[in-house]
Amino acid sequence: MSGTLSPIDKAKFVAAKRAVDYVEDGMKVGLGTGSTAAWMVKCLGERIRDDGLRITGVATSTRTAELAQKVGVPVVSLDEAKWLDLTIDGADEYDHNLNLIKGGGGALLMEKIVATASDELIVIADLSKQVEALGAFPLPVEVIPFGWQTTKALVEETLVNLDVLGRTSALRMNGATPYVTDEGNFILDLHLKRIGNPRQLALVMNQIPGVVENGLFIDICDVVVIGHGDGSVEVRDINNGAVEHEKIDVPETDNLFVDIAD
Template structure:
């Protein structure tokens, strides 16, 4: 049974299982990247196998693409799909207005493109991702390699005049070198502590030469599905005001994804 999972992983799985019910045969679906999104892919794979669910998916990273193919989900590119019925993805933080910080898993650029090319975005998360104000989680900013030190300096100078608690921008590292995104770029993680005006920050960051995209998702998320360690799931639709709480009974499932970030 799912009792063998940690409370956080049970919460992620519960949220993913609840969100998978939004997916219907014939849909074109964006698949996010990260630990919670990986649970979703597994849940959809089970539905493909057991129910004959017929969907076409657009993955937001090479990792998600590999997992989707592994569990039997047909994948395509966004250029081929053109427009999606919905995207389901995780988040590193979300606030009461369902604004998000994303990019902990390093796929924020493709995630934002796919999410904005969808009729709806559903976010799945465990309860620890809910915050009153964004900013405790470092904000990822994808930048090109050319002039990266200058871009970093410009970002820190910009932050000094904005309503944030910190201004430090650190290059993301992996295996002793700079992290490289699927698009061949790098990521600066901004340690802000608190973001007083997320909408303003999202706009001004993208005006800096060298910045490709930032991890603030403003007015993109439509539905939040929040899982809890006891199996309860809260769902909130910001457009309709609909809210409900259900309990998801998890089957036994291998804990394969606890080391990934959203």
């Protein structure tokens, strides 16, 4: 495998590989959405196949559910699972306090619901997602389709009084039509450049009529596993302040991962 993976894909793989070590037999596990989370689902499928791991997964999107079923990870609804032992997911940005921007893949609502219904959230990412201040990545805000242009105007008006550098927003598109989430909503991507007070912004955004949820994950993440292109990982635990460094074995070939896609 290592001969076919780019450094960035190797970083995603080793982060995912290390994160699934947190999963124990009998756990109920939230399954994130995105390219890095896809590696994690594949790694879980490998453990189920080779080690006899028994878990129940709750997917944060239809595409994650389809991938999980494909690789042999059992999936149930959150209502069936009720509460989860842990969730493993990616992030578009994370800061030194492990506050996150998520939702680049369009699943922020389900991701936040699943993450907050878990005892622990483990984020897997590469070093490029680490920032001093959140906001370089556009902040996704999920809105209902009814009156979305009015909601957009209200969002931009609200941003005038908040500690951000940019105040423009754009409706996320899928070709010539609006992108539609699994819940049937639209997404506004806010181009803020820098968010001075993420906690305040998250609270204010969710008070605007028409806004369903925003992509700021504040005080939710417990651990971040950072993958590097050389096959090493750094594990940061926000609860105990621990930082660990490890080297992950990357096999030359592994048929389980040949069809991975972003």
